[in-house]
Amino acid sequence: MAAFVPVQLFGGAITVELPNCFADVSAIREVPDTQEVYLDKDGFTSVIFDLTERIEEAEARTDEEALKYHFQDIVGDSNDVTRFWQTNVATLLRMPNAPAYTLIATQHSMVNLENRRPQPDFTAILLVLVRLAEQKTDIVITVNVPHVPGEYPKEEVDFAAARQGPLMDAATSIRQRILQTLEIKDYDLFAIHLSSSCSINSYAPNLHLPSDDMSSPAKKRKKNDFKPSDKSVRSLDYFFTKQRQDQQQPATSPLAGQPASETPLHDSVATQLTDEELARKLQEEWNREDVTRSSRESEEQKLSESTSSGDNEQRTSERSLPAKPAIAARLESAAKPPTDAAEAEKDTLKLQSTATAEDTITSNIPFDETPLTFEPSKYITDLQSHWSVESRHATYAVLTRCFVLVNSTQSRIKIVDTLVNLLRTVIESDPDSLLPAVWLATNSISPPYIDLELGLGGSAISKALMKVCGLNSAGLKSLYNKYGDAGDVAFEAKKRQSFTLRKPKALTIRSVYDSLVKIANSKGQGSQEVKQRIVERLLQDSRGAEESRYIVRTLVQHLRIGAVKTTMLIALSRAFLMSRPPGAGFPIHPISSLAKLKKEQLSEIYLRNEEIVKACFARRPNYNDLVPTLLEIGVCDELLLRCGLSLHIPLRPMLGSITRDMGEILTKLQGRDFSCEFKYDGQRAQVHCDENGKVTIFSRHLEIMTDKYPDLVALVPQIRGDGVSSFILEGEVVAIDRETGDLKPFQVLSNRARKDVVIHSVKIDVCLFAFDLMYLNGEELLNRPFRERRSLLRSLFTKIPNHFTWVESLDASSADQEIVSEFFNRATKNKCEGIMVKVLDNLPNPDLLDDAAGEKAPSEPVTPRKTKAAKSKSKSQRLEAETENNGETGDRKIGGRRKALLATYEPDKRLDSWLKVKKDYNTSADTIDLIPVGAWHGNGRKCKWWSPILLAVRNPETGCLEAVTKCMSGFTDKFYAANRAKYDPDAALATSDDKKGSSGQDDGCDIDKEQNEEKSGNIRTNKPAFVEYSGEPAVWFEPQEVWECAFADITLSPTYTAAIGLVSDERGLSLRFPRFLRVRDDKSIEEASTSDFLAELYRKQEAKGPKAQDQAIVGEADEDDDV
Template structure:
């Protein structure tokens, strides 16, 4: 797709986090902000915001001074034919941005913009209140209380952006999963009933993205463009805007307050959802000379037409940080529920009375009103609908993880409804599916305890970059179509021309081969003998648009799974069969062409060889350059879990962390030290020789229950002097990555850092053990009802360049390590980590680096 520190462990929990966001703040434009002794009370994500009185008084002084110095005038166009679809066009290289309060005529897209060829007239700004949002129904109510038959906007008209903003404001004001799902579901139901062309752009805007993750479309707008646009349309000075930012911290809140002082005599037509999405795409497609001016012109035109809360969420969208609790799974769940409650015949499918996924009007009419809080009422109709919800949600999520493209999914739904969605949106070569992920384990004994006598294979876990390789024989002159995707589904085909050449050679060698999708690990090797090299060697390669002649680091593709072959989807086949096909159809291959990549299979050992063979293979792993082992079930069966037999298929499960794939890293094994993937979210000013550096650094793990990052411990060990300097440069005060106020949605518990970091990095951390803590709130309730968990003697190992905060270690994992420890030695109260550390001298370890997990 508020950011406040908690005053104490007993205070209310923070809002949900959006981990993958790459927020751009206004700080780059404003420069460093003065030190604040405490976060302001009125900042972050709230819908009703007021500037603190001293700031407001100063702003009024500046505005009054401005009015005395210059006439209160704005430019207005008289051209009523201009349309917003032309905003920031390539022909408009002058970037004729509107002055304060520019007003254009009406447009089919619902946004007015000035025509540069039309004479303008000058009028005075009118002082009045911010236009109120339309009186929409509450969206967070029960699905059967919300009246979807009542048109939210005038019938037969496009959906206004204010309706989507109404949904976003509702989402930002709650942490309740029920209200979040109700809000999203009711929003999508209204769009399905009253303006379906707005459904697709709404899904993207709610997800805080513009296109599928594998596309090259990026907003590419800097914080300076946003801040200049706000300053231009508001008429505020940079110092006044800086004070607003110091008071609120969030760019969206700043835009809302700044825009509240802008008034025009001629009202603008309302912004439309479709038009806003089109303009964002126009910003993303603005390239070359003058692109920054074109982007700023579009932003200004959007903001001029925005009313009330619209300006807040427009800027948050532009900053890639909506600050609402709607994650991908919630959006897919809501889409499925909305479809269950929408007429199937109106979607182009069969009558919903004959569809297992859709609710009949009779069933809906039998649903009782929601029971009062604390009371349970038997409602068979609601329970039957709940079962339909579960089926529909599973279907939509299954299709999405195999084909993550909202445009194709929406088209499939409109062409045949839920019943034929898999048929219309199948697994497709050239569109990446989400990879299967492995579950961490701590020892070979634990693996045998979990899998018992089920047959498995142990594979080298290479220190490289996971790659999903798609190949399809072309129909034009036999030229194949080849794509290489990362574990995050990003297209990195141009990064590896040597692998593209390898696949072309494979197609030439195998005339019968038509298409395939392979899961693999790309590893740097010594071209002379094929010896493995480190991930750091691989990371030295350029990231895109690489030429074969420029390649200095040779690679090998270590294939370990086959998901698709010659038109057949293999996901439901047992791993033993998939691996057999992989080895027979794709044998090791080394092209004769200089510089071409090579293909090989992962080195492995079968459990049928006996425990001694597996143990010997493990010892070989420890001595090698690999990260550890991947244990993969060869055939389906059942495993022991909490004294029960749990079915365990050996199928390929996209986007699931399955127990059929177990990850045994060297650092996870008892006796070698625990490691966690943690996110730096704040820091304190260093003392002594570390003055001027950040030390210690506050680290967090992911709390999947509350969709946020929660602080665990401070870390000041394992960093080199060079790394400290690089950290200061990256997290410099006044940059997009560092703030004196908690701008990002994290739960810091009882920790009070001097500054807060944008949570976008992941570090691998090793610690002595897990302890109860009176300061940390991590895993509160999982290990103890009154204390969270912390990591004793944390030590930085390396940067995980391959991981985003969404892939960080979880509170569940933290709690499981703690519980495992309790079986070995009882923790005492004296072991509690109070968060205070003794500063130590840095050593030679800790250079920035990373490693791509083969499993995630």
């Protein structure tokens, strides 16, 4: 498509943008003052701007009738076959208050004009009508697209099948740009044109080149008779073939001579009819009108000859400003519609375009600008004016625009900037929509501890897509096989749906969120039908393909825009730094003042706000609490008080950093007193108890486990000592033998039921080993050092043997290496995973400081990192510059030194003040949590199983899974058999066959199978779009499990893309000699190890002892050998 350039019309009174390949015809021949004509120098397409007298209400009762009237005047009285394809309400970006309408039709030309030019097969007409009531003017714009043989690919054009071809694609783009850029600069133009009596040259749509001998005699407009063609025209039955294939009845036209109905075309009864009934009624009305017009042909012809003598020869190349008496005469010859139009007319069903229904105002907002130049006020007036037409609230198109921009970049800075600008716009224009916008952008509808799950299977979305987009099962399956992502399938399906009989009601951010909540709350008998209807309505009301893409991705809970929790918190902190809602009084920083600051000063302001918001969310991880408070007081110290710890609302747990061996621990904690604790092989639990004895138990990922452990719920009130009324403590729930006190492995605990457990039916006994106390009698203890918190825990709570106790521990220092090693060995012998090492005090022990180091402050030098030779800034360097402290990469570094190790409890942070040491595997003490995503058929003895198995890490920025290794070590035959049964393609095929056999037909293609649906085989027929791997395993798994694996070392790889750009711009990372250890039933795939974590392990490995260069990079063959 050629570039668009500004064009001045009517002496600069109107401006618009057109392709630079279009030329002004007035440079070639005379054009009347009330018309501007532009012609494609490289083709046959023309664009005509025509100022006409406004059709008044007495002559055209509605704008729709005025649109039809103008179109009839354009096509004239020729015997051409004319077909309507769509009409729609449009929005002018720069004149949002001016009513605008669009129409698309095709006309088959029958005129040869002495073979002076090639004749088109047909001409497409894209008409835009802009109605100016005060100026008593209608602006009629037509984009005329002749389809000349040899100039377009006929096989790609089939309007009935919604294939419009490249010429129409280009014309649609021109019309869209006209809607976006048309602007009236001087309204005095209309005073001139209304008094002008000159006629207007016209380029009729069926003639694609200007005539050399065109003159401008006065002429009158008249209606086109629209004679029925012998050819089969597209009736409304076409639009219902997908819904009623077995019961379709063709709509019949009334017999010739049948009297026309006196019933108005649109009346209040329409709203009481079903979509199909109303559509058929409309079709019958149109057919009767055609017959009536045909019967009056001779009378109309006489009238035409008396008012426009000599017009027939030039009808196809001219159109003129109508004389009002002629208009009245023509309308009076037809049956007058009633003057009292029903209110229901606004909702009348008619052919609508899904392509042009997209929000042109929102689609041009540059959310991806830097916030230091983005001014929401420039766009809010237009947005609010647009919203007021239907809902008065921010439309979902605003959120979709943000998603599209975020999805188009991998720059963390760009993603944050785009979210910041979105949030600022919503804050200043519609603050009530901010909370649902945040939930939708974070791909959730509630915090984890509130049981609000959508519970949608892939079949519900598949059925909705087939019904709304007119697809059958084979068509949907073909799209899914091609694109692999449910959202992309919806995008393509919606894009192919060119027409609909119902104008979509604009989705708003609030309405989408409310719909999701309704889906989640639908339970019990009939709930699936309720959910299905809501999903269908969401897809039905989606305006355009992009909205459909992100509605479906939201429904399958895989948004894939990289807006993770930390990113949203950063965006919120910066948005409220620069914007506030109308009426709020808290201080903000004008962007003009922020733009003048130095980079270091700006970063300091950003960082302070980020830390406050992150700390609040870590203490109370619920946007329902955070966002309303931000709207009220902004980001300030009071926010920490308003969003602090609260009973029965979990805080995000503090995390420990993994270390390779004892030597690393002693190096990191040089000069510090620390405590070593058994790391039990159980389930981490956060226990809340209030003064009334109410107990709530949460998992490490904040899910409620109260129903799972009724025995602990009964036990907890008994462990309170004197003076303890309420508390929040943390511990490990471990399966235990009550009689002997022996600990049992996690696999035993995982066999315990998860819901509706009755205390008398408990067969697996547990013991709670407490290790921290965060809240006591209404007071937060997070800022107290660990030594003090531990002392309160052990002095105020009561031990109950084999039911409740505290973890076994040992206090030590860096001088006690042998004692610590012995303690570690004792932990492993007692069936523990290893040990946890925790700093006891905020300040170093002065007796342990190395005098030679001269360290006086509680901070440590930064761990050296291997760097590459100097070159252009690498992606890893850019990411390091862009990334925020997200709790996954250790301490933030300040001034070349690591932030001081504190003994405080830091929710949602992974710090070196907590270190964990696990059992060694060969030279590495590290393990990594990976996601199985695919497999190959085994050889020899393993031929009936999957071996090797492809494993992946999670990219926290993109949401993708990046393959890292193939594993075939550590599995037992029993595990192999169970794994083959779990991921069984034969079971999937059998299930599909059973469905077909029972119903007699295929029920459709489920585009995203529910997790843990065993009967589906848990496999995918194609590689998931969110898995990054260039190879082709024999089968793709449905990602749903987390496996803990050990390994020998980490190498650079040309085959795997895991962590690419973090340590090398050209190569990813791979694991050598991976060994399966266990399935992590306590972890979801969102908690699997990340590519950042993998890169950090690699850096630690290189710092400890880098390999020779010839061994640092492993080729694909070597990696397979390792397996």
